[in-house]
Amino acid sequence: MLHGLWKLTWLELKIFLREPLGAFGSIVFPVLVFLVLGRFAGGRITPSSLSPAGFAHVGLPVFVAVLISLSGVLSLVTIISIYREGGILKRLRATPLRPQTILAAHVLVKLTLTALTMALTVLAGKRYFPIHAGFPIFGFSLALLISTWSILSIGFLIASIVPTARFAQPIGAAILYPMIGVCGLFVPVQSLPPALQVVARLLPLTYAVSLLEGILKGEAWSAHMGDVAALVVVFAICTALSAKVFRWE
Amino acid sequence: MGASATPRFAIQVSRIRKTYGATVAVSEVSFDVSEGEVFGLIGPNGAGKTTTMECVEGVRRPEGGEISILGLDPFRDVYQVQNRIGVQLQQAQLQKRIKVWEAVDLWASLYPKPMDGNRLLEQLGLADKRNALFMTLSGGQKQRLFIALALINDPQVVFLDELTTGLDPQSRRAIWDLVRGIRDRGKTVVLTTHLMEEAERLCDRVAIIERGKIIDIGGPEELVSRHCPTRAVVLATEDALAEERLRAIPRVETVMRQGFEFTIQGQGDDFVTEVIQCLSENRIRITSFRTVLPNLEDVFLKLTGHSIRD
Numbered sequence: 001m002l003h004g005l006w007k008l009t010w011l012e013l014k015i016f017l018r019e020p021l022g023a024f025g026s027i028v029f030p031v032l033v034f035l036v037l038g039r040f041a042g043g044r045i046t047p048s049s050l051s052p053a054g055f056a057h058v059g060l061p062v063f064v065a066v067l068i069s070l071s072g073v074l075s076l077v078t079i080i081s082i083y084r085e086g087g088i089l090k091r092l093r094a095t096p097l098r099p100q101t102i103l104a105a106h107v108l109v110k111l112t113l114t115a116l117t118m119a120l121t122v123l124a125g126k127r128y129f130p131i132h133a134g135f136p137i138f139g140f141s142l143a144l145l146i147s148t149w150s151i152l153s154i155g156f157l158i159a160s161i162v163p164t165a166r167f168a169q170p171i172g173a174a175i176l177y178p179m180i181g182v183c184g185l186f187v188p189v190q191s192l193p194p195a196l197q198v199v200a201r202l203l204p205l206t207y208a209v210s211l212l213e214g215i216l217k218g219e220a221w222s223a224h225m226g227d228v229a230a231l232v233v234v235f236a237i238c239t240a241l242s243a244k245v246f247r248w249e
Numbered sequence: 250m251g252a253s254a255t256p257r258f259a260i261q262v263s264r265i266r267k268t269y270g271a272t273v274a275v276s277e278v279s280f281d282v283s284e285g286e287v288f289g290l291i292g293p294n295g296a297g298k299t300t301t302m303e304c305v306e307g308v309r310r311p312e313g314g315e316i317s318i319l320g321l322d323p324f325r326d327v328y329q330v331q332n333r334i335g336v337q338l339q340q341a342q343l344q345k346r347i348k349v350w351e352a353v354d355l356w357a358s359l360y361p362k363p364m365d366g367n368r369l370l371e372q373l374g375l376a377d378k379r380n381a382l383f384m385t386l387s388g389g390q391k392q393r394l395f396i397a398l399a400l401i402n403d404p405q406v407v408f409l410d411e412l413t414t415g416l417d418p419q420s421r422r423a424i425w426d427l428v429r430g431i432r433d434r435g436k437t438v439v440l441t442t443h444l445m446e447e448a449e450r451l452c453d454r455v456a457i458i459e460r461g462k463i464i465d466i467g468g469p470e471e472l473v474s475r476h477c478p479t480r481a482v483v484l485a486t487e488d489a490l491a492e493e494r495l496r497a498i499p500r501v502e503t504v505m506r507q508g509f510e511f512t513i514q515g516q517g518d519d520f521v522t523e524v525i526q527c528l529s530e531n532r533i534r535i536t537s538f539r540t541v542l543p544n545l546e547d548v549f550l551k552l553t554g555h556s557i558r559d
Contacts (some may be wrong), residue, residue, distance in 0.1 A: 096332060
């Protein structure tokens, strides 16, 4: 069924890009956020005080990366629930397409879009802020894809439970966006109240941010195997759970 | 059960049962469909037609009973079955912005021996809509596309669920012609409908379903003569002796008179012929003549005590 997978992935990618708001929301918007925030931060910080670990160099790229990832996840939740509500999943299910193929196609579409948005952001960033020579573009992209892959599985789980498309976006946002607050991006996890620290340790985004920040600071992958392992565990749990509760109609 | 032997029946369903919570959707439903036959499941909305059909397609799993389709089990051999059947689902949709040719192309890629998608679109009158987005198609065009998708794998059995619901009479007739075309290619067709006219025009045999149970199965004419054997002739004549002569016909049950118009009721296939013979033998001059024959609608009313539209 590999043939079906590539065809469906390519088709879903084309269909997504035909959606006027879809392409804007998941590709143009994060790039704009990056540029606006970057200008804002860049205007306030003089080049001499710009430390290599400061917001513009580590926080901002990670923040934008997380936004890209989350918007991909949200759009996956919405699409799956629309497909279910409209009977599209049901129609696809009555073909030899395996359920896994359909889901895998959507994951591939989201990963492709994530990579594409990341590339555009880097290009846009190059234009406005000179990226320092040591920017680990390959490692950072890999870390982002791993993180997105893992967070996408939470998206599946939400998509499996949310009853209608109308609720998918708000419920998805209500679950995903608060994670940003405690994931260590703005406030280090160690300085959070103990209860929130526990919450943070349970959320995959915390590990994603730790991985992304680490890679960006030039730390070795071996130092972040714990983060990768946590992300893989989240993926395994969410995939298993959503396979159990997934409804096709 | 081996798949090697050619089954006489395309489909055999035996005592299947399906419940949703406390609601019994289908209970003790049994029927056989022969190869090359157009078989209809007819009944009002919510009677269990779609549930029955989806159990046979392998989309839903019944809680009890047995189903064999082309000698295969629709659940154990689901992917094998899917390669050999074509399905049009009730109220199914495609991606809003998928193009007609893209849908056909995707479907074709999923089967080992697909038909030529372009020819199929041409036959279904969709050739000029190849590049149209799904969301821009009319109801009739969407249904024709779904028929194309159901036929793309050159299936042996085609399932059509409420194919013409919501279509205008013209599109409906066009779709009926397509279904006859499918049968003429030697395929077995199973369809559901709540339109008795559709069933009468398309089906070789029908099963009448009401509240999850099959009430009777047979050819449309067979069902009519079994349950509603009474036919009527309505004629107008000024002949004073007409009433007496008509009453003398052995098969006549009642003769009602309203002015110069007579309604004559009787039973049997020869009833109408006998009325005509009586008229000509007695040289009764008539000014109008029509027959009123019962149809499936009347059968349904008789069997369930209510109209199918209620």
